[in-house]
Amino acid sequence: MIFTQQWIGYRIVDGVREKGFSATVPGNIQYDYAVAHDFPDVMHGANCRLFEGLENNTWEYRTVLQFEKHEGERVYFVSHGIDYRYDILLNGRTLLSREGIFTPVDLDLTDELVGHDELCVRIHPHPKRADADYGRSEADHSCKPPVCYGWDWNPRLLISGMWQEAYIETRDADDLGMCEVRYCLSDDLSRADVEILTSCASDCLITLTDAQGEAIYCGRKKRFSVANPQLWWCNGQGTPYLYTWKIENAKHKQYGKVGFRRVRLVRNTGAEDPQSFPKSRYDVPFTLELNGRRIFMKGTNWVNPDLFWGRITAERYESLIRLAKDANMNIFRMWGGAGPCKSAFYELCDEYGMLVWQEFMLACNDYPDNDHYLSVLKEEATAIITALRSHACLAFWCGGNELFNGWSGMTDQSLPLRLLNSLCYELDREHPFLMTSPLVGMGHGGYLFYDGSTEMGGDVFQVFARSSNIAYTEFGIPSMASIELLEQIIPADERFPVRETESWLLHHGLKAWKPQSHVCPEILEHYWGEPKSLSDMVEHSAWLQSVGYLASFEEMRRQWPHCSAALNWCYNEPWITAANCSILSYPDLPKPAYFSVQSALRPVMFSARIPKFDWRAGETFRAGIWLLNDTQSAVRANVKVLLRIGAQTIPLLTWEGAEAAVNSNTEGAQVCCVLPHVDADEMTLCLQSENGLSSSYRLLYRCPVPEEKRTRTMNQ
């Protein structure tokens, strides 16, 4: 039996416990405190700064335990995770001291109970390495997710507390314990050998039911086989088929879902040895093979969906996951700066067919080889692996973000990463493990629509057409929030012109990464001159982000099968930013670019390789026309290509009977025309087809000296 408790929170200042306040579990104690003390809206202006005053406090949750206990039962305090360094005291006596956020608590209180019992969870101040600079490196000797120390889209806002469910549980001798269903698929996928893990000593009845409610197995053996199982497929490749398992004895029942599938990372097509001596090695294997089928990973980078993780609900996850599925995505990269989500997230991904690339909570830091850190990491990683390894959605493990880059400084020899490899091997060798992203051949960045600072720059149309990575696992283009959201976060007197006021700075509008990020006024000015209004800026930055993501995702898909993945940075955001590379505004509001990404990731579509974004009258416009297909059916379709400039429509090409084989792209002809002089400031390349295969690209057009005579050339 489970008994939820009522908790009172306390802030301890200089050893003195302040007046208590109502604390929500799951939740974050700083949030509870802010609510109780009428903090103004954290989203607005510089209000998030108020939390800085709470950084170095100790906190307590207290409750007088409420539960009923029957003869022979034992009483446990259970929590799915407490953030971060804490003691658990019963009637003033410390029963457990621990460091970590993901390791569950399962504490037998029985022998300590006196009848009127006060439980206290005391949370110590956030870890901060003494000699570290202010920022994420303060967390580089701990397993505290570094994102809350400040990132270029997350303000510094340090949270802690009982972020996961916590309750009192009474258990009798027949308790089932933690049940887990493991399986092994035969090489040809025609048989699943299932094994039930349970700590229950007594006899259990085990039932496996298919999605139609038909019992596939019912018996008392803990090992059995399923012949010809329905396989679990990710979004776009088939049904995310789940079976239901039930384990029961005379008194207890547990339910869960299991999806049968096999995941591998195999060598990318064309990942060959260097041709000449001295020979190095081929690129790392990064093509996802699901149930023996090579799949292009279309997805995005997931970040913590809230500043206050504790209050995230399954509904919030579901809304975000559904939007990703609707955008034709098949994978989330769970970026290491924040670490794993609550279990509801993975259950929903199982159901929606969203694959999960799961990172551990290491990012952009040089985590040390020291024994204390390694022992905490071992405990935390063990908890994570054990909790997630049986989810159908799990694609592979990854040590963390950008650890083999100059700003981090770890290497293949770093013991934390060797430990993670070792644990994943030992506890879950069915899933691949990467030490970090990017590895050799994979690429991160850029994060601007246009970069004029280097020879290898240009706009995103140019950058990615020139790249030949095996995977693009981060790339970003920022846009500003909508006017409505900006009005919510930036005080009226700071809004325009955009400048380095506290609100713009705190909301990552300027100096978030590059001096001009993420509003990037320089880039807007490069294309449209000095901005006339905030709404002009918002409109233009949305345009750049939309067409930029369209061009990037489609280019990466055209590079299949050498390239096997395109995941933009990033999907969502933890609060309302003034500007960000995300395609959703907080909490789950699609930006215009969301719809471009949705378009660029359609399973079958016509696509254009366009050399650049901005064009001038008189220039020769060219574009290569492709038919993209990542389905298991061959496709055949027709397309008309035309260019619209102002009132003019220029037919460029008709491609009849374009064909693309299963999971393949076909390159068609290249269109070409000299751009006429038209009184317009944009043009649209249209690929007109049927059955949802049409595409269009809104490009910049300039006609500096409008001419009477409208030039027009066609060349099919």
Added chain:
Amino acid sequence: MIFTQQWIGYRIVDGVREKGFSATVPGNIQYDYAVAHDFPDVMHGANCRLFEGLENNTWEYRTVLQFEKHEGERVYFVSHGIDYRYDILLNGRTLLSREGIFTPVDLDLTDELVGHDELCVRIHPHPKRADADYGRSEADHSCKPPVCYGWDWNPRLLISGMWQEAYIETRDADDLGMCEVRYCLSDDLSRADVEILTSCASDCLITLTDAQGEAIYCGRKKRFSVANPQLWWCNGQGTPYLYTWKIENAKHKQYGKVGFRRVRLVRNTGAEDPQSFPKSRYDVPFTLELNGRRIFMKGTNWVNPDLFWGRITAERYESLIRLAKDANMNIFRMWGGAGPCKSAFYELCDEYGMLVWQEFMLACNDYPDNDHYLSVLKEEATAIITALRSHACLAFWCGGNELFNGWSGMTDQSLPLRLLNSLCYELDREHPFLMTSPLVGMGHGGYLFYDGSTEMGGDVFQVFARSSNIAYTEFGIPSMASIELLEQIIPADERFPVRETESWLLHHGLKAWKPQSHVCPEILEHYWGEPKSLSDMVEHSAWLQSVGYLASFEEMRRQWPHCSAALNWCYNEPWITAANCSILSYPDLPKPAYFSVQSALRPVMFSARIPKFDWRAGETFRAGIWLLNDTQSAVRANVKVLLRIGAQTIPLLTWEGAEAAVNSNTEGAQVCCVLPHVDADEMTLCLQSENGLSSSYRLLYRCPVPEEKRTRTMNQ
């Protein structure tokens, strides 16, 4: 007490045991059989083929046990390793069945003994994967070292048997068991925290003595500290300082050596992130840091020193190790095709200051993810790691040879390599671990003096000057054996002209790798036209190998600190080859190139970067002059550079007061002159200095139309 036994060997053919023969332990049963049956010299002609007839037999070693047992003692059969799949039977009853070559046997026979006991070690036929092609891939599902299935310098000659020591040991209750001394150095290297591992339950006295015989510690604690320990250094960097430990109780003693040092692999200088987006990662860390000092790895690839490993003695190892030390080397790469040596090898390397890069027994195959293979590999690797981890000479572990190249096909996700990383982490995290060589940035090859087949080819002077690898961990130039050795192995009627006879083919003279390898008549002809005699060929190929290794090693040293290692392929050979890239002929005879390598690896020396090997009269000759220094002292020296062609000596440069800082190289001026017309067919660039810093390079010179007038230009 140890009791050696007399063994009789038996060949089993079609289930029938043939007449017995005397078997030597340690040894190889096929060798014993050959001796007993008067096989002709295995080195000569095609005699090695005779062993093919023994490939599929079962073998037995039998002995009637001889030992004395006191009251209360137990009786063990001990072996340090038996090759490869075997049963151990006592009086006809199977006590142990095992697969593996490195896992020791420690078998308590006591309760099975009857008084007159026959022990039998039955060796099963060599593993051969059923559907594999003839050759190394037959061993790709087993831990049998693949080299004996045939390599381009090792004939196919499959051996097995009791290759390591084996004996009967009686033990009382106070037996010390396996003792091991582990330690941890403080970050600043000023303190070693020592821990004694022993399975002995009774109280032991522990003594640690320095090299002068002074006791540093004497007591009964199993953990103690040594303040300011003398550190162990590799050859060229200091003394390979060893302490002696002694563990004793009332009845028993064990001795051993321990050297205190810390080894790391750190990022190479200049291993930076890519400059532009999308960014991948920096190169793998491959600069050896010994006791905090960055060291250039100068060394070579060690292969099995005999076809019959069982008969290799400590004396044979010592002769080879001393030659490497004398050649100014500091590291051996223990190539994975053969796996580890006997323990004497590592004890000698500890003593001589030779670092050891130890690979597991995987090479050029795609080892599978299957459970049986993984379980054997786990047992074997555990034995290897445990046996070698405490040796001062051990630099780092490596999964095996060229596993991430097209001809092997493994990846970072291959479970055997993840298992090895995991085991090394668990049992010996003090040493780095590489999955394979080469990794990103490292280079293997080429293996020819001259390659005209690709654009990136040319002679070795050109190839390596153009390369910018972080390490050259294999590169080879072949030469022929001496006339005396060729007479020993090639029957007189086959010797000249060199052609595809059985002896030349079997001894790797032709078609060993490339069609012309390793004699490479095409390359000799490219420089000198059609060969007139065998001795001409031998002389020319020795010249190419000598000057080629000189140029290559020196070029790699000049690329320090971006490049951190130069190890030629290979050092030694297991039998007399007709031609090979080794610098020693079997068993330990220096080829002329040995002395070039010795010269190229002097700690301090003048060195010339010469653009190519062959020159013509009238061409402009150039060379860059360098002072190389990998010592811990700054150096200052003078050098005169001159060119000798026939009777002419052309002074080119005097560089007075050249200076090189600690562990650094200095580039001086470039010399330049138009080559005169002289009646000569070679020329020598001489760098004349004092104190052993002089160098010289013998180059090809051609003067097709000798002229009366001798042109000479000087330009300093």
